[in-house]
Amino acid sequence: MGFETKLGGFVTTKLDKVVNWARKNSLWPMPFGVACCAIEMMAALCSRFDMSRFGAEVIRFSPRQSDLLLVSGRISIKMMPVLTKIYEQMPEPKWVISMGACCSSGGVFDTYTLIQGIDQFIPVDVYIPGCPPRPEALLDALFFIQKKIDGEHILDKIHGS
Amino acid sequence: MLNNKNNDILKILQEVCGEVIKSSRISNGLLVVDLLAEDIYFVVSLIKRDERLDFPLLVDISGVDYLEHKDGSILERFGVIYIFYSFVNDLRIKIRAFVSESNPEIHSIYNEYKGANWTEREVYDMFGIIFKGHPDLKRILMPENYGSHPLRKEYPVKGLGERSNFPKYNIYEKLKKD
Amino acid sequence: MERYHNGYFFDVEDELESVITMNVGPSHPSTHGTLRLKVEVDGETIRRTDPEIGFLHTGFEKIGESLSYNQFITVTDRMNYISPLNNNIGFAVAVEDMLGIEIPKRAQIIRVIMAELSRIADHILCVGLQGMDLGAFSVFLWTFVEREKLYDIFETITGARLTTSYTRVGGLAFDVPSDFIDRVSKVLVSIEKCIGEIELMLTGNRIFIDRCQGIGVLSKEDALSYGVTGPMLRASGVNYDIRKVRPYLSYKEFDFVVPVETAGDGFARYLIRMEEMNQSVKIIKQALKMLPDGEINYFDKKRILANKNEVYSNMEALIHHFKVIMPGDVHGINPPVGEFYSSTEVPNGELGFHIVSDGTSKPYRVRVRPPSLINFQCYDDVSRNHLIADIPAILSTFNVIAGELDR
Numbered sequence: 001m002g003f004e005t006k007l008g009g010f011v012t013t014k015l016d017k018v019v020n021w022a023r024k025n026s027l028w029p030m031p032f033g034v035a036c037c038a039i040e041m042m043a044a045l046c047s048r049f050d051m052s053r054f055g056a057e058v059i060r061f062s063p064r065q066s067d068l069l070l071v072s073g074r075i076s077i078k079m080m081p082v083l084t085k086i087y088e089q090m091p092e093p094k095w096v097i098s099m100g101a102c103c104s105s106g107g108v109f110d111t112y113t114l115i116q117g118i119d120q121f122i123p124v125d126v127y128i129p130g131c132p133p134r135p136e137a138l139l140d141a142l143f144f145i146q147k148k149i150d151g152e153h154i155l156d157k158i159h160g161s
Numbered sequence: 162m163l164n165n166k167n168n169d170i171l172k173i174l175q176e177v178c179g180e181v182i183k184s185s186r187i188s189n190g191l192l193v194v195d196l197l198a199e200d201i202y203f204v205v206s207l208i209k210r211d212e213r214l215d216f217p218l219l220v221d222i223s224g225v226d227y228l229e230h231k232d233g234s235i236l237e238r239f240g241v242i243y244i245f246y247s248f249v250n251d252l253r254i255k256i257r258a259f260v261s262e263s264n265p266e267i268h269s270i271y272n273e274y275k276g277a278n279w280t281e282r283e284v285y286d287m288f289g290i291i292f293k294g295h296p297d298l299k300r301i302l303m304p305e306n307y308g309s310h311p312l313r314k315e316y317p318v319k320g321l322g323e324r325s326n327f328p329k330y331n332i333y334e335k336l337k338k339d
Numbered sequence: 340m341e342r343y344h345n346g347y348f349f350d351v352e353d354e355l356e357s358v359i360t361m362n363v364g365p366s367h368p369s370t371h372g373t374l375r376l377k378v379e380v381d382g383e384t385i386r387r388t389d390p391e392i393g394f395l396h397t398g399f400e401k402i403g404e405s406l407s408y409n410q411f412i413t414v415t416d417r418m419n420y421i422s423p424l425n426n427n428i429g430f431a432v433a434v435e436d437m438l439g440i441e442i443p444k445r446a447q448i449i450r451v452i453m454a455e456l457s458r459i460a461d462h463i464l465c466v467g468l469q470g471m472d473l474g475a476f477s478v479f480l481w482t483f484v485e486r487e488k489l490y491d492i493f494e495t496i497t498g499a500r501l502t503t504s505y506t507r508v509g510g511l512a513f514d515v516p517s518d519f520i521d522r523v524s525k526v527l528v529s530i531e532k533c534i535g536e537i538e539l540m541l542t543g544n545r546i547f548i549d550r551c552q553g554i555g556v557l558s559k560e561d562a563l564s565y566g567v568t569g570p571m572l573r574a575s576g577v578n579y580d581i582r583k584v585r586p587y588l589s590y591k592e593f594d595f596v597v598p599v600e601t602a603g604d605g606f607a608r609y610l611i612r613m614e615e616m617n618q619s620v621k622i623i624k625q626a627l628k629m630l631p632d633g634e635i636n637y638f639d640k641k642r643i644l645a646n647k648n649e650v651y652s653n654m655e656a657l658i659h660h661f662k663v664i665m666p667g668d669v670h671g672i673n674p675p676v677g678e679f680y681s682s683t684e685v686p687n688g689e690l691g692f693h694i695v696s697d698g699t700s701k702p703y704r705v706r707v708r709p710p711s712l713i714n715f716q717c718y719d720d721v722s723r724n725h726l727i728a729d730i731p732a733i734l735s736t737f738n739v740i741a742g743e744l745d746r
Binding site: 255 | 392402437677681695697703704708
Binding site for chain 1: 320
């Protein structure tokens with residue numbers, strides 16, 4: 001997929017649409033579940049609130065093979081370098097969902113060891129409020145990401161502009 | 162009936178240890194024994210090995226910082242609380258060892274009870290009390306290079322800024338280097 | 340010493356040269372929470388393990404010093420997030436022991452029912468994860484379906500699926516709805532059916548038995564010396580269950596058996612968890628028959644949180660509400676000065692709370708005795724000389740919940 005860079009910015013919108021359609025309907029999530037929100041994330045992946053109906057079925061716990069990072073749970077200062085490393089190991093294009101109040105903004109716990117919002121250190125696309133959010137809220141966030149991908153230009157995620 | 166058994170255990174302890182026990186009382190059915198840090202190993206090995214006492218289960222080890230708590234029975238700033246359980250007598254016993262601030266050291270009871278391994282590491286991590294003779298005394302809950310002991314009373318709940326001390330992931334910087 | 344390989348003799352100076360350190364990192368596929376194992380392996384055999392924890396440390400004990408007793412109940416939810424009602428009940432029982440009050444019979448029976456339902460939720464998930472780690476993925480999906488049914492009940496009664504915060508000091512937050520007995524009976528029928536299916540699938544399964552029997556053996560002396568409690572201690576032959584040793588709420592009146600095995604391996608722990616679920620169902624059936632009518636909160640209005648409807652309409656209730664909520668020396672629930680320890684039986688073991696109180700509305704120090712941490716200490720001893728493939732098999736029988744481990 002390198003010829004469109006040689007075209008110098010002139011890219012057909014149809015190509016955009018096809019690529020975005022393919023990307024949004026086959027997101028491969030990387031579940032980074034640490035705490036209570038991880039249980040609701042597991043519930044969203046199981047039979048009752050099935051997330052694989054929307055394409056996000058392939059759960060491989062390897063960052064090199066995924067494109068959606070689902071951070072769920074409170075991130076402490078010991079865990080932050082691990083999260084940054086995993087984020088850096090994911091190849092482009094990648095998106096991040098911050099699930100729950102604790103990783104979006106520190107949540108209930110304003111203490112010496114919790115990061116008050118992971119968006120201080122890694123870029124986040126969608127925030128889900130709740131403590132823990134219902135699995136339907138996670139599915140709603142997946143729709144947001146899909147809508148966001150729809151509006152993307154094909155060159156956006158290549159040079160990280 | 163619980164009180165009678167508590168009194169029996171207390172009598173045996175007092176006749177063997179004597180002066181080592183600084184004070185004792187029974188609160189809510191639980192026998193509490195206070196002593197200073199240097200005598201802890203003697204008393205703990207006694208309650209493990211003596212057949213009349215026989216406390217084989219180590220329930221918990223924790224620490225308390227008595228800086229702002231004024232009570233008649235408190236002898237030093239830090240207290241290390243040991244709780245044991247005996248199946249034969251169906252009793253719990255609580256031992257409070259007082260550790261001073263100027264010399265925060267106490268002997269580890271790892272040789273008697275292996276369960277002291279991580280619980281003593283946690284007391285060291287949170288309060289800064291050093292356990293002599295512990296096989297591997299290092300921090301357990303906080304990162305290795307953390308500078309303070311969080312559960313001391315002078316440490317604020319929100320911390321001293323360690324939680325915002327991370328590099329921000331900036332993709333432009335990363336690509337410029339390549 | 341010499342080693343023979345492919346036709347040549349190699350001189351290997353030190354046998355330890357063949358030991359490499361492997362990292363089972365904090366983010367790993369078996370969903371047991373964020374812990375890190377530094378495993379030293381020689382070929383396929385494990386020589387030593389050094390677990391590293393603390394990746395979820397939140398400082399609950401530090402927050403506990405700046406929250407009042409009723410507010411700390413919301414914090415206990417987040418510790419063992421698989422069975423949060425047990426934690427709520429544990430803390431409420433500890434504070435009521437400290438105050439020396441006894442709550443009405445109806446509240447006790449409701450608490451027993453919720454605790455046992457929560458215990459079933461925890462054990463069924465542990466068994467499901469044990470199956471999933473060994474490859475039996477369908478068992479995991481079945482258990483999640485049952486947990487959804489339990490979540491429906493929790494949501495109807497407490498208002499939340501996971502972070503329930505249902506108990507208050509002196510009783511409960513709200514009363515149960517009128518069709519409570521019917522709902523719970525229906526759920527019990529489907530849970531019994533699911534337990535039967537899991538037994539059919541796993542208990543006689545040749546592969547499961549081969550992978551669990553004789554693996555991760557913990558002897559009786561070691562278990563007592565490490566301070567292990569819960570199903571792991573009972574699998575090693577010691578009959579120690581807080582519900583029988585120091586009965587709290589109204590467990591004295593129920594007729595149930597505490598299962599004990601002597602093998603001490605992974606299969607024995609699995610059998611104990613299955614049997615405990617059956618016993619929990621038995622307790623709930625007895626409790627539903629003896630549920631009396633009456634109050635759900637302690638009678639002394641000056642020490643408990645007032646009913647919200649009355650606060651909005653009644654002046655006296657408003658004054659009581661203010662006196663209990665405001666921080667300070669004279670307000671609050673007026674605990675006595677001193678140190679108190681009391682414990683309850685959660686699915687993982689003995690959850691104890693050591694509360695140091697200085698008479699004000701906030702505790703001076705709350706220490707949580709975490710069963711997962713004290714159980715997890717013996718992992719090194721238990722996994723010596725096993726194969727790498729046994730790492731998830733042993734870890735899943737411990738039922739380590741990272742929230743409780745690190746607090």
